[in-house]
Amino acid sequence: MFRSRSKEEKAPTTKVTADLSKQPRDPEAPKGRPTPKRSEAQTQRRRASSGTSTDRKEAMKRQREARRADMARQREALASGDERYLPARDKGPVRRFVRDFVDSRFCIAEYFLPLAVIILILSVIQVQNIQNISLLLWLGVIVLIVVDSVGLGFRLKKQLAQRFPDAPKRGAVAYGLMRTLQMRRLRLPKPQVKRGERP
Numbered sequence: 638m639f640r641s642r643s644k645e646e647k648a649p650t651t652k653v654t655a656d657l658s659k660q661p662r663d664p665e666a667p668k669g670r671p672t673p674k675r676s677e678a679q680t681q682r683r684r685a686s687s688g689t690s691t692d693r694k695e696a697m698k699r700q701r702e703a704r705r706a707d708m709a710r711q712r713e714a715l716a717s718g719d720e721r722y723l724p725a726r727d728k729g730p731v732r733r734f735v736r737d738f739v740d741s742r743f744c745i746a747e748y749f750l751p752l753a754v755i756i757l758i759l760s761v762i763q764v765q766n767i768q769n770i771s772l773l774l775w776l777g778v779i780v781l782i783v784v785d786s787v788g789l790g791f792r793l794k795k796q797l798a799q800r801f802p803d804a805p806k807r808g809a810v811a812y813g814l815m816r817t818l819q820m821r822r823l824r825l826p827k828p829q830v831k832r833g834e835r836p
Contacts, residue, residue: 715825726812727826731797731804735813737836738793740828744817745778745785751820752778786814 714722759771797806
């Protein structure tokens with residue numbers, strides 16, 4: 638009798654568990670597996686986090702190395718003028734022509750920094766006449782740079798329109814004028830033409 642009852646009792650339980658597996662589990666119902674100890678759960682979490690962190694570290698390391706290699710190639714290209722590895726702002730035939738156009742000419746703007754230092758030293762001297770001269774020099778240098786830059790801008794625009802009628806020329810004149818403000822030997826990419834040599 639006991640056996641038959643126990644069998645009868647077990648049979649509906651299996652049916653109930655089968656039915657329950659099909660339905661969403663009640664949060665208060667048993668999980669069907671033992672709860673792991675806290676130490677085991679923490680160990681598993683540490684393993685998972687350490688695995689992702691090492692992967693992330695390796696990815697970051699590879700990214701840094703790739704960035705360093707790119708920067709080294711760019712530096713070499715800026716020194717040699719190699720078009721393949723130049724930064725995006727210096728690439729293309731239009732930008733190359735602008736650089737050659739500016740480098741082939743004498744520009745007053747490239748001497749702005751040395752002149753500014755000289756004028757600043759003169760303005761510090763506590764002599765009224767020298768301070769007046771330094772002020773006049775400031776005005777003269779600024780006027781000369783503006784006039785020279787405007788003339789260069791017009792000539793450059795005309796040359797670009799003739800040589801590259803269909804190519805996009807946005808920002809090319811500004812790029813050239815910014816290059817005139819740098820001293821010739823400090824310009825990057827390095828000048829590829831001599832003074833007086835027309836591109």
